[in-house]
Amino acid sequence: EAQVTQNPRYLITVTGKKLTVTCSQNMNHEYMSWYRQDPGLGLRQIYYSMNVEVTDKGDVPEGYKVSRKEKRNFPLILESPSPNQTSLYFCASSLSFGTGGRPDEAFFGQGTRLTVV
Amino acid sequence: ILNVEQSPQSLHVQEGDSTNFTCSFPSSNFYALHWYRWETAKSPEALFVMTLNGDEKKKGRISATLNTKEGYSYLYIKGSQPEDSATYLCAPTGTASKLTFGTGTRLQVTL
Numbered sequence: 001e002a003q004v005t006q007n008p009r010y011l012i013t014v015t016g017k018k019l020t021v022t023c024s025q026n027m028n029h030e031y032m033s034w035y036r037q038d039p040g041l042g043l044r045q046i047y048y049s050m051n052v053e054v055t056d057k058g059d060v061p062e063g064y065k066v067s068r069k070e071k072r073n074f075p076l077i078l079e080s081p082s083p084n085q086t087s088l089y090f091c092a093s094s095l096s097f098g099t100g101g102r103p104d105e106a107f108f109g110q111g112t113r114l115t116v117v
Numbered sequence: 118i119l120n121v122e123q124s125p126q127s128l129h130v131q132e133g134d135s136t137n138f139t140c141s142f143p144s145s146n147f148y149a150l151h152w153y154r155w156e157t158a159k160s161p162e163a164l165f166v167m168t169l170n171g172d173e174k175k176k177g178r179i180s181a182t183l184n185t186k187e188g189y190s191y192l193y194i195k196g197s198q199p200e201d202s203a204t205y206l207c208a209p210t211g212t213a214s215k216l217t218f219g220t221g222t223r224l225q226v227t228l
Contacts, residue, residue: 033215033216035218040220041220042121042206042217042218042219042220042221043161043206043208043216043218044218045215045216045217048215058215059217090160090161103148103149103151103166103168103210104166105151105163105166106151106153106161106163106216107163108160108161108162109160110159110160111160
């Protein structure tokens with residue numbers, strides 16, 4: 001089954017304790033991205049990746065890191081989480097993206113609800 | 118960052134009613150417009166991706182139109198059903214190669 005898989009689904013952690021949220025897709029998609037969803041705000045992009053070893057900042061990258069060593073995986077790393085990073089996080093992938101390519105739809109993971117206390 | 122506005126913020130209709138909502142976005146540097154349906158406790162799912170001015174897309178009782186010159190898209194739902202209850206998100210993409218989501222229209226359909 002074609003899907004984007006995020007883990008964990010729920011996480012409660014303490015301020016400053018490094019954590020990683022994993023994201024994996026099995027559709028051979030080139031483009032992957034991370035979003036956070038907060039009440040009253042739309043999905044905001046944190047980081048995106050156009051292909052392996054190619055990553056770039058989205059609109060709210062502060063406090064986050066990503067890596068894209070393999071096409072299928074795009075983990076989100078919080079080196080020192082803070083309470084303002086409490087949010088609902090989504091990973092998404094699409095076949096390709098941007099001008100010059102077909103504007104393919106994004107497939108979203110199930111979401112990770114993170115609470116930092 | 119693109120300024121994307123969706124209206125209304127929320128909508129409450131009766132089963133069988135037809136409804137529509139609006140997505141407004143800057144018309145400059147436009148590349149594509151995405152519509153997603155997001156049910157509570159689930160992930161957003163794509164409804165349509167539209168690129169051309171005047172585009173019309175349809176999927177069952179849901180359809181969408183696009184006006185890239187004036188920067189808006191309409192989503193229509195004909196004969197709303199309780200299972201249509203969800204938040205509908207639009208996301209234009211420009212030359213920056215990324216989606217910018219609106220805050221969504223939350224639709225609730227009651228019997």
